[in-house]
Amino acid sequence: MFIALGGYIGDRVYRRIYLIPDFNPNAGLERTIGEDGVTFFRQYDRDSDSHLSMDEFEAMYYRFLGEGLNVTSLREYTQPIDVDDEVVTAKAYFQPLVLNTMTKDLNESIFSDDLDSLVGLRAWREKSKEWLNAGVKHFVSFLPREDSFITEIGSVYDIYRIDTGLFALFDTQMTSSNRYFPPNVEDNLVLIHRLLTMFHPRPFLRSRFAPQGAIATVRAYNDKYIDIVFRIHAEYQINEPPHYPFWFTPAQFKGNLVISRDYKHIVHFNMYVPTDKRLNIDMEWLNGPQESENMEVDIGFLPQMEINITGPSVPYQAGVQDTPIPGGRDKIDKELSSIKWTKEITMHQAERNLEIHLYPFKKDLEKDSHQPEYSKVAAHFLENYKFPVMMMVALPNGTILHKVNANEFMDDGGGAEGEDQSSILDSISLGAIMQKLNPRPNKITASSRLGRKGEMCPHMKEEIEKLKADGYEGPQQFHYMRFLQEGFRRAQLHLPPEFFHGAA
Secondary structure, three states, X not given: OHHHHHHHHHXXXXXXXXXXXXXXXXXXXXXXXXXXXXXXXXXXXXXXXXXXXXXXXXXXXXXXXXXXXXXOOOOOXXXXXXXXXXXXXXXXXXXXXXXXXXXOOXXXXXXXXXXXXOHHHHHOOOOOOOEEEEEHHHHHHHOOXXXXXXXXXXXEEEEEOOOOOHHHHHOHHHHOOOOOOOOOOOHHHHHHHHHHOOOOOOEEOOOOOOOOEEEEEEEEEOOOEEEEEEEEEOEEEOOOOOOOXXXXXXXXXXXXXXXXXXXXXXXXXXXXXXXXXXXXXXXXXXXXXXXXXXXXXXXXXXXXXXEEEOOOOEEOOOOHHHOOOOOOHHHHHHXXXXXXXXXXXXXXXXXXXXXXXXXXXXXXXXXXXXOHHHHHHHHHHHHOOOOOOEEEEEOOOOOEEEEEEHHHHHHOOOOOOOOOOOOHHHHOXXXXXXXXXXXXXXXXXXXXXXXXXXXXXXXXXXXXXXXXXXXXXXXXXXXXXXXXXXXXXXXXXXXXXXXXXXXX
């Protein structure tokens, strides 16, 4: 008892003298929800144990009800169609994710059915809505805010975006993965939200990570019509409480809209997830309450996620919102073939402009007669990429001397058998920290993180506490730092010793 007490007091005195803050296991979550969120929680956490009992939650629940907050169902967005408007019917087509295209072995999980983090993915086999009717006026979401963009063929404009100003740096709530329900949708974006809900009822227009938002460009125009090409980055939350969140993020939604310049008639509209690549869906899910400790990632292929209108828009008729409008592709093709554009660029060029706007570095991959070697090297690196993270050690001419995939690195234990793990990095403070911990970490999987009842096993909990004591947020950060350390170790063989001077 004396030793334990003395150790405790000594630790407190040491921390007080050297101004070392006490470890706060909720620090990450408090940063995420912000000061207002923490204050709101503490108002109802009467015994200050960082948990809400049923009686503490009761008071919060009645406040939600008193303020008119719907806590039992999703908000439904409706858009009445004006009698002077024209109407189109949008029809959805959906084929679910092909589970065997995922990189993880889904049979490794030992979860019972009520704890399976993939329950939402397994259950999502059908689209949410077969069709919906919309007025032409509702498509204002896709139109340029300034008329100059109509005649400036190929110029990119925002449909909506994430705030990139100073205050966005503090808007961490938008990037939290521990959410189930989308925030309120702005009036001018309701149509896009409604279209996305045709596949699943919980779309998030603003994805947590880049690329974010939606952009568009005018591909062609004449005196009567414009052809708008667009690209949307949104994602879905497909799990419901009490299951941990599961994020389903398509590579992109792209499509085009042919609409009259007076915005009264639509000839053509389609929106879809491209299927020309081997993989087109990113997935992230939580297997526990902490993002930094319990996040899984994977990728896969979805054969179809598409919306088309059944035909060109037609004048409003009574009861039009309750019945799909019969049409036909032949009617769309007939109207499109009659349009002669005054000025236009190809669909490929329009889509390329959108891609370069989101990924400026890809401009270097375009064929350039002045710098062909850069394009060749960049393309070579992309050809050797493998999900999720790839490390390469290469010469300036692009020759790859060593490459390793992050997951394969962990599978192999952090280095080949028999290799000397010591290097000049041993003198670097990061390397010294690494030496204290298990030098050959195993890849963390869902089944290794949690027990059958969703509780973290004692060994894993102890490991995480040790990592946090050494300054890491969790196992992912530790393993990733080891992964980067391996890159320096490999590069050391091809760099002069003076390169590492001052690295300690």
